[in-house]
């Protein structure tokens with residue numbers, strides 16, 4: 001005897017008790033152990049619902065067609081409606097004396113799986129029931145197998161993504177390795193960029209991508225020599241031009257990637273020194289010709305640089321940095337980006353506390369304007 005026949009739960013509905021008894025006997029002889037029979041369709045429906053909610057659902061329903069109060073077609077419809085969201089195939093077998101083609105078509109159209117006419121032979125019932133149960137059994141096995149595969153794929157994808165993220169983080173760290181002062185800078189820029197993207201109404205996926213790609217904005221600094229990168233005083237014209245090349249170097253390093261994350265990182269690396277008024281570099285893009293991700297990281301990068309210590313400047317106080325950001329609204333940055341920064345800081349006092357804890361409010365001597373520092 002097949003396991004799926006012995007373990008199957010079968011519901012029989014027929015208003016004539018003699019039929020339910022006969023069917024129960026046939027199914028029992030076929031090896032079915034869990035058979036429940038009802039001559040009242042409403043009671044059968046109530047039992048069906050109860051079995052589902054107790055996590056022991058029926059595997060097959062055998063129903064008569066013409067019954068007083070609630071007909072077989074209505075019963076089928078109600079069962080199909082109740083199980084509409086189920087993944088599993090639930091076979092519904094109609095057993096009726098109605099031989100008309102309309103009745104058969106009607107039943108099949110409403111969701112019946114198969115149709116047997118009375119009087120029936122025991123073999124007929126046994127074969128139909130066994131086939132329907134086999135279909136349900138294999139469909140369930142397939143679903144379980146698919147669920148297992150999906151879980152395995154999800155796990156592998158998560159592992160790959162984590163490894164991928166690790167590599168990118170290390171790449172960002174490599175770029176700032178020589179500059180211990182900025183050790184936390186890239187991660188803070190990533191966090192603030194994500195908050196800005198969220199504030200500006202980016203969807204969740206874009207917000208996350210910007211947050212993860214932003215730490216790579218200065219990865220091109222890997223190509224800038226220490227004597228320029230770490231120079232404490234002002235840069236010469238030539239050195240400044242050399243420093244600007246970190247944008248091209250970064251965007252070349254990140255170009256032709258096959259993931260959305262790398263595409264965002266490349267855009268950010270290439271455009272985070274453009275300015276709203278067109279006076280930035282490398283392309284002098286203006287206004288919204290600058291990709292939003294680049295605009296966001298520019299704001300986060302400059303703000304974080306202002307409130308942080310650098311070889312050429314002490315950390316600025318929060319109020320001074322905010323004054324500067326406000327002053328740059330409409331020139332370096334789109335006003336709505338600066339507004340978003342203020343809104344984010346209002347909503348996240350922990351960021352302000354962090355700035356105030358880390359700030360070195362020394363005299364602002366020997367500074368370069370932050371927008372020309374390439375941090």
Ligand SMILES: [Fe+2]
Pocket residue numbers: 217218246272273374375
């Ligand atoms: Fe930069």
